[in-house]
Amino acid sequence: MNDLYSNAIGHWVIVILAMGILLVVVLTATAYTVWFERVALGRIQRRPGPNRVGPFGLMQSAADGIKLAFKESFIPDKTDKLLFVIAPGIAVVAAFLAWVVIPIGLWYNVQYWIADVNVGILIIFAVSALNVYAIVIGGYASNNKYSLLGGLRSAAQLISYEMSLGLSLVPTFMIVGSLRLRDIVEYTVHWGLYTGPLPLVILTPVGFIIYLISAVAETNRAPFDLPEAEQELIGGFLTEYSGLKFVMYYLAEYVNMITVSALAALLFFGGWYLWVVPPVFAFLLKVVLFLFLYIWVRGTFPRLRYDMLMRLGWKVLLPLSIANVIVTGIVLVAVQG
Amino acid sequence: MADETNDGQKDGQNKDRGEKPAGPNMAGDVGALLTGLKTTLSEAFKPVVTTMYPEDKTPRSERYRGRHYLRRYDNGLERCIGCELCAAACPVGCILVIAAENTDENRVSPGERYAKTYEINMLRCIFCGYCEDACPVQAIVLGPEYELSDTSREKFIYTKEKLLEPLPPDVQARLDTKDQPHRPASPGTSP
Numbered sequence: 001m002n003d004l005y006s007n008a009i010g011h012w013v014i015v016i017l018a019m020g021i022l023l024v025v026v027l028t029a030t031a032y033t034v035w036f037e038r039v040a041l042g043r044i045q046r047r048p049g050p051n052r053v054g055p056f057g058l059m060q061s062a063a064d065g066i067k068l069a070f071k072e073s074f075i076p077d078k079t080d081k082l083l084f085v086i087a088p089g090i091a092v093v094a095a096f097l098a099w100v101v102i103p104i105g106l107w108y109n110v111q112y113w114i115a116d117v118n119v120g121i122l123i124i125f126a127v128s129a130l131n132v133y134a135i136v137i138g139g140y141a142s143n144n145k146y147s148l149l150g151g152l153r154s155a156a157q158l159i160s161y162e163m164s165l166g167l168s169l170v171p172t173f174m175i176v177g178s179l180r181l182r183d184i185v186e187y188t189v190h191w192g193l194y195t196g197p198l199p200l201v202i203l204t205p206v207g208f209i210i211y212l213i214s215a216v217a218e219t220n221r222a223p224f225d226l227p228e229a230e231q232e233l234i235g236g237f238l239t240e241y242s243g244l245k246f247v248m249y250y251l252a253e254y255v256n257m258i259t260v261s262a263l264a265a266l267l268f269f270g271g272w273y274l275w276v277v278p279p280v281f282a283f284l285l286k287v288v289l290f291l292f293l294y295i296w297v298r299g300t301f302p303r304l305r306y307d308m309l310m311r312l313g314w315k316v317l318l319p320l321s322i323a324n325v326i327v328t329g330i331v332l333v334a335v336q337g
Numbered sequence: 338m339a340d341e342t343n344d345g346q347k348d349g350q351n352k353d354r355g356e357k358p359a360g361p362n363m364a365g366d367v368g369a370l371l372t373g374l375k376t377t378l379s380e381a382f383k384p385v386v387t388t389m390y391p392e393d394k395t396p397r398s399e400r401y402r403g404r405h406y407l408r409r410y411d412n413g414l415e416r417c418i419g420c421e422l423c424a425a426a427c428p429v430g431c432i433l434v435i436a437a438e439n440t441d442e443n444r445v446s447p448g449e450r451y452a453k454t455y456e457i458n459m460l461r462c463i464f465c466g467y468c469e470d471a472c473p474v475q476a477i478v479l480g481p482e483y484e485l486s487d488t489s490r491e492k493f494i495y496t497k498e499k500l501l502e503p504l505p506p507d508v509q510a511r512l513d514t515k516d517q518p519h520r521p522a523s524p525g526t527s528p
Binding site: 040042043044045046047048296297299300301 | 370373374376377378380381382383384385386387389
């Protein structure tokens with residue numbers, strides 16, 4: 001394996017193979033996240049959720065996918081045809097690209113990731129910021145006032161929350177001293193008798209809470225799902241989309257949801273380290289718990305009004321995250337001298 | 338709960354006046370959020386209330402008005418005497434009865450006449466049960482079945498053969514308890 005990996009061609013074969021496997025894994029995970037969400041939301045509302053297709057309704061996502069794939073690929077008249085088709089593609093590409101640098105685990109010296117980049121977290125932010133283009137372009141190209149309003153809302157929302165999202169992680173980087181996700185996960189402390197990995201949430205709890213809230217807003221999930229608000233914007237930027245293009249937006253939303261859950265696990269909860277649980281499974285467990293948190297929040301809170309969203313972003317989260325950075329800096333200087 | 342709501346309102350008023358919200362209000366708001374999360378989580382572990390429809394069905398009333406049945410006497414003769422009172426009573430006119438004379442060779446009902454054709458258009462029927470009320474010999478009753486969907490309009494014209502299918506036992510039992518005609522028999526029944 002190592003010989004093959006050091007060989008120039010073999011290296012690429014392995015990388016492309018790994019990317020193929022990752023694609024399949026993430027797609028499957030997305031399908032079951034949808035199933036999980038529908039079941040969990042159902043239970044919260046005291047319904048069983050999907051339970052007809054296959055055992056426990058596990059094949060529901062496959063059935064939905066097939067149904068949507070065979071729908072007519074409809075492009076409304078007077079839309080910007082090129083942009084209308086490109087926009088969902090941007091959403092999917094942006095969502096999947098982030099997984100290039102997300103490390104899933106390190107198990108018996110096998111690395112479960114594609115690239116270990118020293119600016120990993122920056123790449124994830126850069127790529128996931130492209131998501132706003134997908135929504136704005138989709139809203140603009142639809143030539144529909146509701147879609148355009150959804151796109152505009154999305155632009156304002158993502159810009160507002162991207163800053164507090166980024167700033168909420170700065171204390172983490174300051175403590176660890178690296179942007180490489182593997183370094184952050186493997187952060188160890190030497191506190192007297194205890195030497196070992198430490199979940200960073202203990203050191204930056206405020207950063208974690210800001211990250212959690214901003215990440216929900218960043219992925220356009222309830223209660224921050226203003227861009228697609230069904231009740232007032234009849235679906236927002238999604239209004240004119242159907243069939244496979246709709247699937248692409250939908251897929252991107254769920255992949256983004258898994259991505260931010262994975263990031264929360266990696267940045268604040270020690271990634272693949274969890275007591276005696278095998279690394280990859282520990283990571284999976286943490287991601288599933290965060291996904292449940294997202295679904296739970298969706299099942300609990302009503303959508304924010306637009307001014308509330310802006311007030312929370314600009315007047316609460318942003319000052320709080322800046323203060324968090326400053327306080328962490330002061331404490332770090334005081335501790336490390 | 339009430340305290341938290343009040344805190345939230347005070348918080349909003351403070352902001353309107355441009356004052357900084359006080360600390361305890363923030364705690365109250367977060368407490369309200371956590372209460373919400375606790376509520377939904379505890380709901381999630383209660384049993385589901387959905388009726389799994391095709392397998393489980395909600396109980397129907399004993400007098401539920403579903404599809405129609407034409408009844409027979411115990412000796413096998415049809416009850417219907419072709420009087421067309423049901424067709425006259427029907428508010429939507431979905432019943433068609435064409436009567437014919439009974440003869441000694443071909444006796445279908447005990448009366449003078451019988452229904453040669455008896456058709457109900459189930460697409461029109463509003464399941465009001467007036468036909469059952471109008472019938473002097475209790476020949477037509479509304480049974481419990483309500484799953485009547487089908488694949489063509491023609492199949493919704495229930496013909497006499499279909500209507501003469503044996504009644505479900507529970508309906509039969511219900512009718513047996515009050516099988517006496519509630520009106521004096523019409524003159525046609527006594528030849």
